Amino acid sequence: MKTLTLFEPQFVEKFACVGSACPEHCCGGWNIQLDKKSANRYLQAKRIDIRALATEHISVTKKSVANWAQIKLDASGQCGFLDEKKLCKIHAGLGASALSHTCSTYPRVSIQKRRDEFNTLTLSCPEAARLLLTHPDGMQVQEKQLLRQLFNSAPEYQDAEKLLNLMCSLLMAKCGVQVEQGLYAIALLCLKLDKVSLDNADDVAQLENTFLALSDSLEKGEVVAHMHAIEPHYLLHYALLNNMQHFIQLRPGSRGFATFSRYLQLLNLDALQDQDDASKSQLMAENSLLWQQKVLPLLQDSPWLIGNYFQYRIYHDRFPSLTSREPLSALYLLTSEWLMIKNLLVAQVKSTGELSQDDVVNIIYSFHSLTKHNKQASDNFYMHIDAFKMNDNISLLHLLK
Ligand code: SF4
Structure with a gap:
Protein backbone atom coordinates (compact mmCIF):
# COMPACT_ATOMS: atom_id res chain seq x y z
CA MET A 1 0.00 0.00 0.00
CA LYS A 2 1.09 3.60 -0.62
CA THR A 3 0.74 6.41 1.90
CA LEU A 4 -0.56 9.76 0.64
CA THR A 5 -1.09 12.92 2.64
CA LEU A 6 -4.44 14.70 2.48
CA PHE A 7 -4.66 18.39 3.43
CA GLU A 8 -8.01 20.00 4.19
CA PRO A 9 -8.74 23.46 5.62
CA GLN A 10 -11.48 23.75 8.20
CA PHE A 11 -13.87 25.69 5.94
CA VAL A 12 -13.75 22.82 3.41
CA GLU A 13 -14.55 20.25 6.07
CA LYS A 14 -17.49 22.34 7.32
CA PHE A 15 -18.99 22.97 3.89
CA ALA A 16 -22.56 21.88 3.14
CA CYS A 17 -24.60 23.28 0.25
CA VAL A 18 -27.43 25.51 1.52
CA GLY A 19 -29.59 24.65 -1.51
CA SER A 20 -32.64 26.82 -2.00
CA ALA A 21 -31.38 29.27 0.70
CA CYS A 22 -28.36 30.11 -1.48
CA PRO A 23 -28.22 33.80 -2.49
CA GLU A 24 -26.82 32.88 -5.91
CA HIS A 25 -27.48 29.31 -6.91
CA CYS A 26 -24.77 27.61 -8.97
CA CYS A 27 -27.36 26.19 -11.39
CA GLY A 28 -27.69 29.45 -13.32
CA GLY A 29 -25.79 32.02 -15.35
CA TRP A 30 -23.14 29.50 -16.37
CA ASN A 31 -22.69 26.94 -19.11
CA ILE A 32 -23.23 23.68 -17.25
CA GLN A 33 -21.40 20.87 -19.02
CA LEU A 34 -22.43 17.22 -18.85
CA ASP A 35 -20.16 14.23 -19.29
CA LYS A 36 -21.20 11.60 -21.86
CA LYS A 37 -22.40 9.03 -19.29
CA SER A 38 -24.65 11.51 -17.46
CA ALA A 39 -26.09 13.05 -20.65
CA ASN A 40 -27.00 9.62 -22.03
CA ARG A 41 -28.39 8.49 -18.68
CA TYR A 42 -30.83 11.43 -18.68
CA LEU A 43 -31.70 11.25 -22.38
CA GLN A 44 -32.39 7.50 -22.13
CA ALA A 45 -33.94 7.47 -18.64
CA LYS A 46 -36.72 4.94 -18.01
CA ARG A 47 -38.77 7.66 -16.36
CA ILE A 48 -40.66 9.46 -19.09
CA ASP A 49 -40.72 12.80 -17.21
CA ILE A 50 -36.90 12.83 -16.85
CA ARG A 51 -36.45 11.78 -20.49
CA ALA A 52 -38.80 14.56 -21.64
CA LEU A 53 -36.99 17.12 -19.49
CA ALA A 54 -33.63 15.96 -20.82
CA THR A 55 -34.77 16.13 -24.45
CA GLU A 56 -36.00 19.67 -23.88
CA HIS A 57 -33.08 20.98 -21.82
CA ILE A 58 -29.96 19.17 -23.05
CA SER A 59 -28.01 20.21 -26.08
CA VAL A 60 -25.57 17.50 -27.23
CA THR A 61 -22.28 19.03 -28.41
CA LYS A 62 -19.92 16.00 -28.31
CA LYS A 63 -16.86 18.20 -27.71
CA SER A 64 -15.22 15.53 -25.53
CA VAL A 65 -16.25 12.67 -23.25
CA ALA A 66 -16.11 15.03 -20.28
CA ASN A 67 -17.89 17.82 -22.20
CA TRP A 68 -20.47 15.83 -24.16
CA ALA A 69 -23.47 18.06 -23.73
CA GLN A 70 -24.62 21.32 -22.24
CA ILE A 71 -27.69 22.18 -20.20
CA LYS A 72 -29.86 24.84 -21.82
CA LEU A 73 -30.70 27.65 -19.44
CA ASP A 74 -34.28 28.97 -19.26
CA ALA A 75 -35.32 32.56 -20.00
CA SER A 76 -34.26 33.64 -16.49
CA GLY A 77 -30.81 32.08 -16.94
CA GLN A 78 -31.53 29.11 -14.62
CA CYS A 79 -30.82 25.44 -15.27
CA GLY A 80 -33.88 23.84 -16.89
CA PHE A 81 -33.79 20.98 -14.36
CA LEU A 82 -34.57 23.21 -11.35
CA ASP A 83 -38.08 23.19 -9.89
CA GLU A 84 -39.87 26.25 -8.52
CA LYS A 85 -38.07 25.83 -5.13
CA LYS A 86 -34.72 25.75 -6.97
CA LEU A 87 -34.30 22.04 -6.19
CA CYS A 88 -32.85 19.73 -8.81
CA LYS A 89 -35.36 17.42 -10.55
CA ILE A 90 -32.59 14.95 -11.50
CA HIS A 91 -31.58 14.67 -7.84
CA ALA A 92 -35.23 14.27 -6.78
CA GLY A 93 -36.11 11.81 -9.56
CA LEU A 94 -32.99 9.66 -9.96
CA GLY A 95 -31.06 10.27 -6.73
CA ALA A 96 -27.71 11.90 -5.90
CA SER A 97 -25.75 9.15 -7.69
CA ALA A 98 -27.29 10.24 -11.01
CA LEU A 99 -25.84 13.75 -10.83
CA SER A 100 -23.16 14.59 -13.38
CA HIS A 101 -19.55 15.02 -12.23
CA THR A 102 -19.87 18.84 -12.38
CA CYS A 103 -23.12 18.91 -10.39
CA SER A 104 -22.11 16.32 -7.79
CA THR A 105 -18.72 17.84 -6.99
CA TYR A 106 -19.17 21.65 -7.25
CA PRO A 107 -17.76 23.61 -5.42
CA ARG A 108 -15.34 20.92 -4.20
CA VAL A 109 -11.93 20.67 -5.86
CA SER A 110 -9.15 18.19 -5.22
CA ILE A 111 -5.68 19.31 -6.26
CA GLN A 112 -3.61 16.19 -6.73
CA LYS A 113 0.11 15.63 -6.61
CA ARG A 114 1.75 12.20 -6.68
CA ARG A 115 1.83 11.76 -2.87
CA ASP A 116 -0.31 14.70 -1.73
CA GLU A 117 -3.91 15.80 -2.13
CA PHE A 118 -5.26 19.25 -1.27
CA ASN A 119 -8.97 19.51 -0.73
CA THR A 120 -10.39 22.95 -1.40
CA LEU A 121 -13.51 24.79 -2.58
CA THR A 122 -13.99 27.28 -5.37
CA LEU A 123 -14.97 30.67 -3.97
CA SER A 124 -17.57 31.26 -6.69
CA CYS A 125 -19.94 29.54 -4.23
CA PRO A 126 -21.22 32.18 -1.77
CA GLU A 127 -21.47 29.65 1.07
CA ALA A 128 -17.87 28.54 0.52
CA ALA A 129 -16.74 32.19 0.61
CA ARG A 130 -18.81 32.83 3.76
CA LEU A 131 -17.33 29.85 5.59
CA LEU A 132 -13.80 30.82 4.60
CA LEU A 133 -13.97 34.51 5.36
CA THR A 134 -16.14 34.77 8.45
CA HIS A 135 -14.53 32.09 10.66
CA PRO A 136 -11.20 32.88 12.32
CA ASP A 137 -10.08 29.25 11.90
CA GLY A 138 -11.44 28.82 8.37
CA MET A 139 -7.96 28.26 6.96
CA GLN A 140 -6.67 26.02 9.71
CA VAL A 141 -5.41 23.07 7.67
CA GLN A 142 -5.79 19.48 8.93
CA GLU A 143 -3.47 16.78 7.67
CA LYS A 144 -4.40 13.06 7.31
CA GLN A 145 -2.63 10.00 5.99
CA LEU A 146 -4.43 7.99 3.32
CA LEU A 147 -3.63 4.41 2.35
CA ARG A 148 -4.06 3.68 -1.36
CA GLN A 149 -3.13 0.90 -3.74
CA LEU A 150 -1.26 3.38 -5.95
CA PHE A 151 0.12 6.89 -5.86
CA ASN A 152 -1.72 9.51 -7.93
CA SER A 153 -0.60 9.81 -11.55
CA ALA A 154 0.08 13.57 -11.07
CA PRO A 155 3.68 14.85 -10.84
CA GLU A 156 5.51 14.91 -7.52
CA TYR A 157 5.06 18.03 -5.37
CA GLN A 158 8.68 19.11 -5.17
CA ASP A 159 10.23 20.05 -1.81
CA ALA A 160 11.30 23.42 -3.24
CA GLU A 161 7.69 24.23 -4.17
CA LYS A 162 6.49 23.19 -0.72
CA LEU A 163 9.12 25.35 0.93
CA LEU A 164 8.27 28.44 -1.13
CA ASN A 165 4.54 27.95 -0.58
CA LEU A 166 5.12 27.71 3.17
CA MET A 167 7.35 30.81 3.21
CA CYS A 168 4.69 32.85 1.33
CA SER A 169 1.98 31.65 3.70
CA LEU A 170 4.05 32.57 6.77
CA LEU A 171 4.93 36.03 5.43
CA MET A 172 1.28 36.81 4.73
CA ALA A 173 0.31 35.52 8.19
CA LYS A 174 2.89 37.87 9.74
CA CYS A 175 1.59 41.01 8.04
CA GLY A 176 -2.00 40.77 9.37
CA VAL A 177 -4.29 43.21 7.55
CA GLN A 178 -1.28 45.17 6.21
CA VAL A 179 -1.51 43.03 3.08
CA GLU A 180 0.71 45.28 0.97
CA GLN A 181 3.61 44.73 3.38
CA GLY A 182 3.21 40.97 3.04
CA LEU A 183 3.06 41.21 -0.77
CA TYR A 184 6.15 43.41 -0.73
CA ALA A 185 8.03 40.85 1.39
CA ILE A 186 7.01 38.08 -1.05
CA ALA A 187 8.23 40.24 -3.96
CA LEU A 188 11.65 40.52 -2.29
CA LEU A 189 11.67 36.78 -1.68
CA CYS A 190 10.88 36.17 -5.37
CA LEU A 191 13.70 38.54 -6.41
CA LYS A 192 16.10 36.54 -4.26
CA LEU A 193 14.72 33.35 -5.77
CA ASP A 194 15.71 34.63 -9.23
CA LYS A 195 19.33 34.66 -8.09
CA VAL A 196 19.55 31.19 -6.54
CA SER A 197 19.19 27.59 -7.64
CA LEU A 198 16.79 25.51 -5.61
CA ASP A 199 18.86 22.43 -6.44
CA ASN A 200 21.82 23.80 -4.51
CA ALA A 201 21.77 23.38 -0.71
CA ASP A 202 23.84 26.56 -0.08
CA ASP A 203 21.48 28.59 -2.25
CA VAL A 204 18.45 27.19 -0.42
CA ALA A 205 20.09 28.19 2.88
S1 SF4 B 1 -23.53 27.99 -5.04
FE1 SF4 B 1 -22.86 26.68 -3.33
S2 SF4 B 1 -24.38 26.91 -1.68
FE2 SF4 B 1 -25.23 27.76 -3.59
S3 SF4 B 1 -26.45 26.08 -4.45
FE3 SF4 B 1 -24.40 25.96 -5.40
S4 SF4 B 1 -23.17 24.60 -4.08
FE4 SF4 B 1 -25.02 25.17 -2.93
Whole structure:
Protein backbone atom coordinates (compact mmCIF):
# COMPACT_ATOMS: atom_id res chain seq x y z
CA MET A 1 0.00 0.00 0.00
CA LYS A 2 1.09 3.60 -0.62
CA THR A 3 0.74 6.41 1.90
CA LEU A 4 -0.56 9.76 0.64
CA THR A 5 -1.09 12.92 2.64
CA LEU A 6 -4.44 14.70 2.48
CA PHE A 7 -4.66 18.39 3.43
CA GLU A 8 -8.01 20.00 4.19
CA PRO A 9 -8.74 23.46 5.62
CA GLN A 10 -11.48 23.75 8.20
CA PHE A 11 -13.87 25.69 5.94
CA VAL A 12 -13.75 22.82 3.41
CA GLU A 13 -14.55 20.25 6.07
CA LYS A 14 -17.49 22.34 7.32
CA PHE A 15 -18.99 22.97 3.89
CA ALA A 16 -22.56 21.88 3.14
CA CYS A 17 -24.60 23.28 0.25
CA VAL A 18 -27.43 25.51 1.52
CA GLY A 19 -29.59 24.65 -1.51
CA SER A 20 -32.64 26.82 -2.00
CA ALA A 21 -31.38 29.27 0.70
CA CYS A 22 -28.36 30.11 -1.48
CA PRO A 23 -28.22 33.80 -2.49
CA GLU A 24 -26.82 32.88 -5.91
CA HIS A 25 -27.48 29.31 -6.91
CA CYS A 26 -24.77 27.61 -8.97
CA CYS A 27 -27.36 26.19 -11.39
CA GLY A 28 -27.69 29.45 -13.32
CA GLY A 29 -25.79 32.02 -15.35
CA TRP A 30 -23.14 29.50 -16.37
CA ASN A 31 -22.69 26.94 -19.11
CA ILE A 32 -23.23 23.68 -17.25
CA GLN A 33 -21.40 20.87 -19.02
CA LEU A 34 -22.43 17.22 -18.85
CA ASP A 35 -20.16 14.23 -19.29
CA LYS A 36 -21.20 11.60 -21.86
CA LYS A 37 -22.40 9.03 -19.29
CA SER A 38 -24.65 11.51 -17.46
CA ALA A 39 -26.09 13.05 -20.65
CA ASN A 40 -27.00 9.62 -22.03
CA ARG A 41 -28.39 8.49 -18.68
CA TYR A 42 -30.83 11.43 -18.68
CA LEU A 43 -31.70 11.25 -22.38
CA GLN A 44 -32.39 7.50 -22.13
CA ALA A 45 -33.94 7.47 -18.64
CA LYS A 46 -36.72 4.94 -18.01
CA ARG A 47 -38.77 7.66 -16.36
CA ILE A 48 -40.66 9.46 -19.09
CA ASP A 49 -40.72 12.80 -17.21
CA ILE A 50 -36.90 12.83 -16.85
CA ARG A 51 -36.45 11.78 -20.49
CA ALA A 52 -38.80 14.56 -21.64
CA LEU A 53 -36.99 17.12 -19.49
CA ALA A 54 -33.63 15.96 -20.82
CA THR A 55 -34.77 16.13 -24.45
CA GLU A 56 -36.00 19.67 -23.88
CA HIS A 57 -33.08 20.98 -21.82
CA ILE A 58 -29.96 19.17 -23.05
CA SER A 59 -28.01 20.21 -26.08
CA VAL A 60 -25.57 17.50 -27.23
CA THR A 61 -22.28 19.03 -28.41
CA LYS A 62 -19.92 16.00 -28.31
CA LYS A 63 -16.86 18.20 -27.71
CA SER A 64 -15.22 15.53 -25.53
CA VAL A 65 -16.25 12.67 -23.25
CA ALA A 66 -16.11 15.03 -20.28
CA ASN A 67 -17.89 17.82 -22.20
CA TRP A 68 -20.47 15.83 -24.16
CA ALA A 69 -23.47 18.06 -23.73
CA GLN A 70 -24.62 21.32 -22.24
CA ILE A 71 -27.69 22.18 -20.20
CA LYS A 72 -29.86 24.84 -21.82
CA LEU A 73 -30.70 27.65 -19.44
CA ASP A 74 -34.28 28.97 -19.26
CA ALA A 75 -35.32 32.56 -20.00
CA SER A 76 -34.26 33.64 -16.49
CA GLY A 77 -30.81 32.08 -16.94
CA GLN A 78 -31.53 29.11 -14.62
CA CYS A 79 -30.82 25.44 -15.27
CA GLY A 80 -33.88 23.84 -16.89
CA PHE A 81 -33.79 20.98 -14.36
CA LEU A 82 -34.57 23.21 -11.35
CA ASP A 83 -38.08 23.19 -9.89
CA GLU A 84 -39.87 26.25 -8.52
CA LYS A 85 -38.07 25.83 -5.13
CA LYS A 86 -34.72 25.75 -6.97
CA LEU A 87 -34.30 22.04 -6.19
CA CYS A 88 -32.85 19.73 -8.81
CA LYS A 89 -35.36 17.42 -10.55
CA ILE A 90 -32.59 14.95 -11.50
CA HIS A 91 -31.58 14.67 -7.84
CA ALA A 92 -35.23 14.27 -6.78
CA GLY A 93 -36.11 11.81 -9.56
CA LEU A 94 -32.99 9.66 -9.96
CA GLY A 95 -31.06 10.27 -6.73
CA ALA A 96 -27.71 11.90 -5.90
CA SER A 97 -25.75 9.15 -7.69
CA ALA A 98 -27.29 10.24 -11.01
CA LEU A 99 -25.84 13.75 -10.83
CA SER A 100 -23.16 14.59 -13.38
CA HIS A 101 -19.55 15.02 -12.23
CA THR A 102 -19.87 18.84 -12.38
CA CYS A 103 -23.12 18.91 -10.39
CA SER A 104 -22.11 16.32 -7.79
CA THR A 105 -18.72 17.84 -6.99
CA TYR A 106 -19.17 21.65 -7.25
CA PRO A 107 -17.76 23.61 -5.42
CA ARG A 108 -15.34 20.92 -4.20
CA VAL A 109 -11.93 20.67 -5.86
CA SER A 110 -9.15 18.19 -5.22
CA ILE A 111 -5.68 19.31 -6.26
CA GLN A 112 -3.61 16.19 -6.73
CA LYS A 113 0.11 15.63 -6.61
CA ARG A 114 1.75 12.20 -6.68
CA ARG A 115 1.83 11.76 -2.87
CA ASP A 116 -0.31 14.70 -1.73
CA GLU A 117 -3.91 15.80 -2.13
CA PHE A 118 -5.26 19.25 -1.27
CA ASN A 119 -8.97 19.51 -0.73
CA THR A 120 -10.39 22.95 -1.40
CA LEU A 121 -13.51 24.79 -2.58
CA THR A 122 -13.99 27.28 -5.37
CA LEU A 123 -14.97 30.67 -3.97
CA SER A 124 -17.57 31.26 -6.69
CA CYS A 125 -19.94 29.54 -4.23
CA PRO A 126 -21.22 32.18 -1.77
CA GLU A 127 -21.47 29.65 1.07
CA ALA A 128 -17.87 28.54 0.52
CA ALA A 129 -16.74 32.19 0.61
CA ARG A 130 -18.81 32.83 3.76
CA LEU A 131 -17.33 29.85 5.59
CA LEU A 132 -13.80 30.82 4.60
CA LEU A 133 -13.97 34.51 5.36
CA THR A 134 -16.14 34.77 8.45
CA HIS A 135 -14.53 32.09 10.66
CA PRO A 136 -11.20 32.88 12.32
CA ASP A 137 -10.08 29.25 11.90
CA GLY A 138 -11.44 28.82 8.37
CA MET A 139 -7.96 28.26 6.96
CA GLN A 140 -6.67 26.02 9.71
CA VAL A 141 -5.41 23.07 7.67
CA GLN A 142 -5.79 19.48 8.93
CA GLU A 143 -3.47 16.78 7.67
CA LYS A 144 -4.40 13.06 7.31
CA GLN A 145 -2.63 10.00 5.99
CA LEU A 146 -4.43 7.99 3.32
CA LEU A 147 -3.63 4.41 2.35
CA ARG A 148 -4.06 3.68 -1.36
CA GLN A 149 -3.13 0.90 -3.74
CA LEU A 150 -1.26 3.38 -5.95
CA PHE A 151 0.12 6.89 -5.86
CA ASN A 152 -1.72 9.51 -7.93
CA SER A 153 -0.60 9.81 -11.55
CA ALA A 154 0.08 13.57 -11.07
CA PRO A 155 3.68 14.85 -10.84
CA GLU A 156 5.51 14.91 -7.52
CA TYR A 157 5.06 18.03 -5.37
CA GLN A 158 8.68 19.11 -5.17
CA ASP A 159 10.23 20.05 -1.81
CA ALA A 160 11.30 23.42 -3.24
CA GLU A 161 7.69 24.23 -4.17
CA LYS A 162 6.49 23.19 -0.72
CA LEU A 163 9.12 25.35 0.93
CA LEU A 164 8.27 28.44 -1.13
CA ASN A 165 4.54 27.95 -0.58
CA LEU A 166 5.12 27.71 3.17
CA MET A 167 7.35 30.81 3.21
CA CYS A 168 4.69 32.85 1.33
CA SER A 169 1.98 31.65 3.70
CA LEU A 170 4.05 32.57 6.77
CA LEU A 171 4.93 36.03 5.43
CA MET A 172 1.28 36.81 4.73
CA ALA A 173 0.31 35.52 8.19
CA LYS A 174 2.89 37.87 9.74
CA CYS A 175 1.59 41.01 8.04
CA GLY A 176 -2.00 40.77 9.37
CA VAL A 177 -4.29 43.21 7.55
CA GLN A 178 -1.28 45.17 6.21
CA VAL A 179 -1.51 43.03 3.08
CA GLU A 180 0.71 45.28 0.97
CA GLN A 181 3.61 44.73 3.38
CA GLY A 182 3.21 40.97 3.04
CA LEU A 183 3.06 41.21 -0.77
CA TYR A 184 6.15 43.41 -0.73
CA ALA A 185 8.03 40.85 1.39
CA ILE A 186 7.01 38.08 -1.05
CA ALA A 187 8.23 40.24 -3.96
CA LEU A 188 11.65 40.52 -2.29
CA LEU A 189 11.67 36.78 -1.68
CA CYS A 190 10.88 36.17 -5.37
CA LEU A 191 13.70 38.54 -6.41
CA LYS A 192 16.10 36.54 -4.26
CA LEU A 193 14.72 33.35 -5.77
CA ASP A 194 15.71 34.63 -9.23
CA LYS A 195 19.33 34.66 -8.09
CA VAL A 196 19.55 31.19 -6.54
CA SER A 197 19.19 27.59 -7.64
CA LEU A 198 16.79 25.51 -5.61
CA ASP A 199 18.86 22.43 -6.44
CA ASN A 200 21.82 23.80 -4.51
CA ALA A 201 21.77 23.38 -0.71
CA ASP A 202 23.84 26.56 -0.08
CA ASP A 203 21.48 28.59 -2.25
CA VAL A 204 18.45 27.19 -0.42
CA ALA A 205 20.09 28.19 2.88
CA GLN A 206 20.55 31.74 1.47
CA LEU A 207 16.88 31.84 0.51
CA GLU A 208 15.92 30.71 4.00
CA ASN A 209 18.05 33.50 5.49
CA THR A 210 16.29 36.04 3.28
CA PHE A 211 12.94 34.64 4.39
CA LEU A 212 13.92 34.87 8.08
CA ALA A 213 15.13 38.46 7.64
CA LEU A 214 11.88 39.44 5.89
CA SER A 215 9.78 37.73 8.52
CA ASP A 216 11.71 39.58 11.23
CA SER A 217 11.27 42.93 9.41
CA LEU A 218 7.52 42.34 9.15
CA GLU A 219 7.30 41.52 12.83
CA LYS A 220 9.23 44.63 13.84
CA GLY A 221 7.24 46.86 11.47
CA GLU A 222 10.40 47.74 9.52
CA VAL A 223 9.02 46.79 6.11
CA VAL A 224 6.88 49.89 6.03
CA ALA A 225 10.06 52.04 6.16
CA HIS A 226 11.54 50.12 3.20
CA MET A 227 8.33 50.73 1.27
CA HIS A 228 8.62 54.53 1.59
CA ALA A 229 10.97 54.52 -1.38
CA ILE A 230 8.34 53.02 -3.68
CA GLU A 231 6.76 55.51 -6.05
CA PRO A 232 3.04 54.89 -6.42
CA HIS A 233 1.78 54.86 -10.00
CA TYR A 234 -1.89 55.75 -9.65
CA LEU A 235 -2.51 55.94 -13.37
CA LEU A 236 -1.45 52.28 -13.57
CA HIS A 237 -3.95 51.53 -10.77
CA TYR A 238 -6.68 53.17 -12.81
CA ALA A 239 -5.70 51.50 -16.10
CA LEU A 240 -5.66 48.05 -14.49
CA LEU A 241 -9.00 48.51 -12.73
CA ASN A 242 -10.59 49.92 -15.86
CA ASN A 243 -9.36 46.99 -17.90
CA MET A 244 -10.63 44.46 -15.36
CA GLN A 245 -13.97 46.29 -15.31
CA HIS A 246 -14.12 46.08 -19.09
CA PHE A 247 -13.57 42.30 -18.94
CA ILE A 248 -16.38 41.93 -16.41
CA GLN A 249 -18.82 44.22 -18.20
CA LEU A 250 -18.67 41.90 -21.22
CA ARG A 251 -20.34 39.19 -19.11
CA PRO A 252 -23.85 40.44 -18.31
CA GLY A 253 -26.10 37.60 -17.18
CA SER A 254 -23.15 35.59 -15.83
CA ARG A 255 -23.29 34.33 -12.26
CA GLY A 256 -22.07 37.01 -9.88
CA PHE A 257 -22.55 39.82 -12.41
CA ALA A 258 -25.43 41.62 -10.66
CA THR A 259 -23.76 41.43 -7.24
CA PHE A 260 -20.34 42.53 -8.49
CA SER A 261 -21.85 45.34 -10.58
CA ARG A 262 -23.49 46.83 -7.47
CA TYR A 263 -20.03 47.40 -5.97
CA LEU A 264 -18.48 48.45 -9.30
CA GLN A 265 -21.11 51.17 -9.58
CA LEU A 266 -20.01 52.53 -6.21
CA LEU A 267 -16.44 52.65 -7.49
CA ASN A 268 -17.76 54.61 -10.46
CA LEU A 269 -14.75 54.37 -12.76
CA ASP A 270 -16.99 55.30 -15.69
CA ALA A 271 -17.23 58.88 -14.41
CA LEU A 272 -13.51 59.22 -15.12
CA GLN A 273 -13.52 57.89 -18.69
CA ASP A 274 -13.33 61.35 -20.28
CA GLN A 275 -11.27 62.97 -17.53
CA ASP A 276 -7.59 63.75 -17.79
CA ASP A 277 -4.86 61.55 -16.30
CA ALA A 278 -4.45 63.82 -13.28
CA SER A 279 -8.11 63.30 -12.26
CA LYS A 280 -7.81 59.54 -12.67
CA SER A 281 -4.65 59.47 -10.58
CA GLN A 282 -6.26 61.67 -7.96
CA LEU A 283 -9.19 59.29 -7.41
CA MET A 284 -6.85 56.35 -7.04
CA ALA A 285 -4.65 58.30 -4.60
CA GLU A 286 -7.77 59.19 -2.57
CA ASN A 287 -8.83 55.56 -2.48
CA SER A 288 -5.39 54.51 -1.32
CA LEU A 289 -5.56 57.02 1.53
CA LEU A 290 -9.10 55.98 2.46
CA TRP A 291 -7.95 52.37 2.61
CA GLN A 292 -5.39 53.31 5.27
CA GLN A 293 -7.53 55.76 7.20
CA LYS A 294 -11.03 54.28 7.03
CA VAL A 295 -11.08 50.66 5.85
CA LEU A 296 -8.11 49.16 7.69
CA PRO A 297 -9.43 50.32 11.10
CA LEU A 298 -12.74 48.58 10.30
CA LEU A 299 -10.92 45.36 9.41
CA GLN A 300 -8.70 45.34 12.53
CA ASP A 301 -11.48 43.74 14.61
CA SER A 302 -11.82 40.76 12.27
CA PRO A 303 -8.46 40.45 10.49
CA TRP A 304 -9.29 36.92 9.27
CA LEU A 305 -11.73 38.43 6.72
CA ILE A 306 -8.74 39.43 4.61
CA GLY A 307 -6.08 37.18 6.15
CA ASN A 308 -8.04 34.01 5.34
CA TYR A 309 -8.50 35.18 1.75
CA PHE A 310 -4.75 35.41 1.19
CA GLN A 311 -4.10 32.13 3.00
CA TYR A 312 -6.71 30.55 0.73
CA ARG A 313 -5.10 31.97 -2.42
CA ILE A 314 -1.69 30.68 -1.37
CA TYR A 315 -3.12 27.25 -0.49
CA HIS A 316 -5.59 26.90 -3.39
CA ASP A 317 -3.23 28.25 -6.09
CA ARG A 318 -0.27 26.37 -4.53
CA PHE A 319 1.25 29.84 -4.84
CA PRO A 320 3.62 30.69 -6.41
CA SER A 321 3.34 27.34 -8.27
CA LEU A 322 6.67 27.05 -10.06
CA THR A 323 5.14 24.97 -12.86
CA SER A 324 2.69 27.47 -14.36
CA ARG A 325 4.22 30.98 -14.23
CA GLU A 326 7.29 32.74 -12.97
CA PRO A 327 6.78 33.51 -9.23
CA LEU A 328 6.94 37.28 -9.81
CA SER A 329 4.41 37.01 -12.61
CA ALA A 330 2.05 35.03 -10.34
CA LEU A 331 2.54 37.71 -7.68
CA TYR A 332 1.74 40.46 -10.20
CA LEU A 333 -1.61 38.81 -10.95
CA LEU A 334 -2.45 38.31 -7.30
CA THR A 335 -1.55 41.92 -6.51
CA SER A 336 -3.66 43.20 -9.41
CA GLU A 337 -6.67 41.17 -8.31
CA TRP A 338 -6.23 42.44 -4.78
CA LEU A 339 -6.16 46.02 -6.12
CA MET A 340 -9.66 45.49 -7.53
CA ILE A 341 -11.04 43.87 -4.36
CA LYS A 342 -9.48 46.55 -2.18
CA ASN A 343 -10.88 49.42 -4.26
CA LEU A 344 -14.37 47.90 -4.12
CA LEU A 345 -14.09 47.67 -0.32
CA VAL A 346 -13.01 51.33 -0.27
CA ALA A 347 -15.91 52.33 -2.55
CA GLN A 348 -18.37 50.57 -0.22
CA VAL A 349 -17.02 52.42 2.84
CA LYS A 350 -16.81 55.72 0.96
CA SER A 351 -20.43 55.63 -0.11
CA THR A 352 -22.09 54.10 2.99
CA GLY A 353 -19.58 54.62 5.79
CA GLU A 354 -19.94 50.91 6.63
CA LEU A 355 -18.43 47.57 5.73
CA SER A 356 -20.20 44.39 6.73
CA GLN A 357 -18.93 40.81 6.53
CA ASP A 358 -21.58 40.28 3.86
CA ASP A 359 -19.98 43.01 1.73
CA VAL A 360 -16.59 41.29 1.88
CA VAL A 361 -18.15 37.90 1.08
CA ASN A 362 -20.23 39.35 -1.77
CA ILE A 363 -17.30 41.12 -3.40
CA ILE A 364 -15.04 38.08 -3.19
CA TYR A 365 -17.49 35.37 -4.27
CA SER A 366 -18.86 37.42 -7.20
CA PHE A 367 -15.33 38.36 -8.32
CA HIS A 368 -14.32 34.68 -8.30
CA SER A 369 -17.53 33.69 -10.02
CA LEU A 370 -16.86 36.10 -12.90
CA THR A 371 -13.13 35.57 -13.29
CA LYS A 372 -12.33 32.04 -12.11
CA HIS A 373 -15.29 29.95 -13.18
CA ASN A 374 -12.99 27.72 -15.20
CA LYS A 375 -9.47 27.72 -16.60
CA GLN A 376 -10.50 29.47 -19.81
CA ALA A 377 -12.17 32.31 -17.87
CA SER A 378 -9.15 32.82 -15.62
CA ASP A 379 -6.68 32.61 -18.55
CA ASN A 380 -8.68 35.29 -20.40
CA PHE A 381 -8.82 37.43 -17.32
CA TYR A 382 -5.08 37.12 -16.76
CA MET A 383 -4.42 38.13 -20.38
CA HIS A 384 -6.32 41.35 -19.63
CA ILE A 385 -4.16 42.00 -16.57
CA ASP A 386 -0.91 41.12 -18.33
CA ALA A 387 -1.72 43.67 -21.04
CA PHE A 388 -1.28 46.41 -18.45
CA LYS A 389 2.07 45.45 -17.08
CA MET A 390 4.53 48.33 -17.44
CA ASN A 391 7.99 47.01 -18.23
CA ASP A 392 8.17 43.85 -16.24
CA ASN A 393 6.64 41.99 -13.32
CA ILE A 394 8.43 44.15 -10.81
CA SER A 395 6.07 46.99 -11.73
CA LEU A 396 3.77 45.26 -9.24
CA LEU A 397 5.59 47.31 -6.58
CA HIS A 398 3.82 50.41 -7.93
CA LEU A 399 0.52 48.78 -7.03
CA LEU A 400 1.41 48.42 -3.36
CA LYS A 401 1.11 52.13 -2.45
S1 SF4 B 1 -23.53 27.99 -5.04
FE1 SF4 B 1 -22.86 26.68 -3.33
S2 SF4 B 1 -24.38 26.91 -1.68
FE2 SF4 B 1 -25.23 27.76 -3.59
S3 SF4 B 1 -26.45 26.08 -4.45
FE3 SF4 B 1 -24.40 25.96 -5.40
S4 SF4 B 1 -23.17 24.60 -4.08
FE4 SF4 B 1 -25.02 25.17 -2.93
